[in-house]
Amino acid sequence: MHLAKLLPTFLAEADEHLQALEEGVLRLEREGVEADLVRDLFRRAHTLKGSAGALGFRRMAELTHRMEEVLDVLRRGRQDPEGLADLLLACVDALRTLRQEVAEAGEERTEVEDLVRRLEAWQGRPTEMLHPVEVRIRMREDCPMRAARALALLQLLRREGEVEQVVPSEEEIRRGNVDLELICRARVREPEALVQLLSGGDVESVRVLPASDAPRDERWLDLGPQARGKLSDDPEATRRAALRTVRVDVERLDRIMNLVGELVVDRIRFQQIAHRLRSGGGDPALAEELLDASAHLGRVARDLQAQVLKTRMLPIEHLFSRFPRYVRDLARRAGKEVEVVLEGQDVELDRSILEQLGGPLMHLVRNAVDHGIEPPEERERLGKPRPGRLRLAAYQEDGIVVVVEDDGRGIDTDRVRRRAVELRILSPEAASRLSEREAVELIFHPGLSTASAVTDVSGRGVGMDAVRAGVQAVGGSLEVETGWGKGTRFVLRLPLTLAIVRALTVACGGERYAIPLSSVHEIVEVPASRVHRVGSCRTTVLRGSVLPLVSVHEILELPVPPDPDRLLCVVVGVGRRRVGLWVDGVVGEGEVVVKPLGSSLGEVPGVSGATILGDGRVALILDPVRLVRLAVREEELAHVG
């Protein structure tokens, strides 16, 4: 058998071993050298080495071999894994990169010599102290070949210890994106010797600071391998999803789901035929049999639907498992100590929700580490345990609930109020009238949460409105609870799936529309006398707040009928924004299967899909997030005009 056939197996296995190695190394760092753990790590490195070697992946084999040697030293009783966790994690990262390269290009591209050397050095090195430092090197204006110089300086520094991070990153330097300054976080043997070593020639100045004293540079925040990606960028989840699963295109599942929808329609037709048969004087026994058969068809269709839905589900572990490492890196950078607690990892979520949840969760976690959890010294002073606690939990309630909770300093609502006044979001009077809850809600205000200064003032901030929008985009909601000095808890309520939604069915102009219940707040009747017109827009005042009113006709750009005496309005809302959707009547509520609109229809603003109702009628599903946006914009335009 040709070895290439074994590649997929190797790749999947490598994933599993690398994940286990990463988790193991983190445990090693946390709990110290423990015989069973080291044995397991050793075994995994060994297995990887064997398979990589058999397939001719020389670098992976070399690297795992060296890791094995190092682990063997630990196994034989060396008890000081100082600095080793970083090194081993770097090895795991490199192995992942190599694995990816092998999967995509069929060959190894990333060099591992540097890591091999460091592993060798770790082994041979008598127990020595490495001092964490921040080194700022400034090159002269007339320095030729800056990129090459920067790399040479970096190599020089590497020989003095371990370089943990560089700004700009090595990758950027290689691409020539380097200015005059180079900032490195490193752990070195002799910090005192660095200035002399690095100075001279094209170097204008060298500053070496103990890492703990160095001013925090915003740019560090952008360094994490995870932090770098965009919100929705999620290679990790994709990688893990490959594990122990058959790869099926989600689109294919969507198509199956659609076909199931067709079955439901056919079933309804059978039922109708049976009723016609009976009422039209046909054989009642035959009609009965047809009804039985159609009921059975209905059950099968429902089961089929449930199975397809299950296929779309993945345990939230796929998302959670990256956080221990992510938090560790963040915490280090921020000089914090953080303990991560994961709960409910086996709770399952629709794959597409899971994929879109990564970004918002990462933001919340990052905020908690950066701004929520206090530095260890401060915590000690406050009588809190030194390490902060970050809890990520998932459980099933109505839908799925995900909690991100820290025991840090919480949100200072007074400061949030002051900030809102400073930014002219609220008048001082309005700000002081706000309840605590309402004041906390301000962090989701787009004006407030994008103001970067808030980050330091309120302890929360960057893009919280974007985070909430991200959660709402998957049909969820995001709430926050906080106690000043005690901590902050974010609660995400998510639907089980995007393929089926609970919806309110309404009638309008003889047509049926479905509105996802997750965004329906209430249904109110507004007398025509209380409807105000501003330009072409209608508004009313509901419990003291202005509520824009929109009719479905307007949204779909159909002629709008004259206003009746009383407008029946479904109040939908996203965040703090509310819109009254004016309808002819409410038909009922229930679960509907979401079918995407055909491409021939294109994008209809305010409509997210279609569904087939129980009676076989087609209804458009309205998209509240978009509706609110449309309505609010028009309202603002009206005010301007």
Next chain:
Amino acid sequence: MSARVLVVDDAAFMRAMLREVLTNSGFQVVGEASNGLEAIERYEETKPDVVTMDITMPEMDGVRAVREILRRDPAARIVMVSAMGQQALVVEAIQAGARDFVVKPFDQTRLVEAIRRALR
């Protein structure tokens, strides 16, 4: 004891100049090579403390020679001597393990500094 240097450059003029500069600065030039292949041979023979390596040479260029020498002796110390406009190659050489570089035309102090750093 003065450090032993191997000078690699395809131009005889350059080799002579390097030899003079290095000797004046107290180094001992233990060999010369005019291309990469020769450099590897001389390296094996003389086991120098440090090598100055030109980049563009016939037979085998400096970057490949760096790789080959380091493969045989991972502790080898090599300083690249590059013409202007060869940054990409210098970057490659450094990533392959060259310790430092100077850009032609170089002044004496720069070269000596680079070699001293490489020798550390």
